Amino acid sequence: MTDEPGFTAEHVIRPVSRRILAAGIAGLAGATTIGALWATEPGSLPTRTQAAFAGLIVVGLTWAGLAAWTLVRRPLFAADRVIGAWLAIVFSAATAVFSGVIAGPFAALPGLLLAVVAVVLLVRARAWRDRLRSQVATLRKAGEDA
Template sequence: MTEEPGYRPEQLIRPVSRGLLAAGIAGFTGSALIATLWATEPASLPTRTRWAFAGLIVVGLAWAALAAWTLWRRPLFAVDRVIAGRLAVVFTTATTLVTVVVAGPLAAGPGLLMIAVAVVVLVRARACRDRLRSQIAALEGHGGQ
């Protein structure tokens, strides 16, 4: 018997995804630009525009927060992928619903396509996480024998 685990940390801790890093930078930049635009408007904006700006700022900051958390914590078991998939599903669904309310049901086509893509991303992320967890369980089961 040995005290060393049968796996190495680099097998469990993925390098930070460039796509997630790009989404975080884009989210933060977009939020900062929208907030700056909103703050420098000479007159009061219509209610719909204020809600849209606030929503876009929240979405951008959520992606930036996920990227920052991923850089800081280096999450195990592809948890960052699952969280990113959930954010994608929630934000595309919300955007599609708002689009349908504002522009009518014919405008839902692109949003429904994006929701389908986001769901596929989430399903693949969960499968990756589950695969990693089962590998750990198998390695820990063999290491204890």
């Protein structure tokens, strides 16, 4: 037995994902753009348009919030991946439902396809998080045994 555990900090504490940062920047840019468009409309918008704008702003700000939380909270142990996958499931399923209700069942297919992809991403994210948790447990046990 050696004094060095089998895992180093680089194995369990990874850098911030560029994908999450890109989603956060895109979400903030989208929410800002839609908010500016909504604020500068000369007349009153229809109720459904206002609801759609509000929903898109919430989606964008949610992705920006996840990116900000990812930057502030370290180490994450892949919690950001799991949360991101859940957000993708919720938002793509909501898109499918609203598209299906407004434009018909064929309009819901892209949202349903994205929801299926998001479920696959959730399964992968949970597996990665579980792997990191087991590595952390191994490191803690090795630290206690030393």
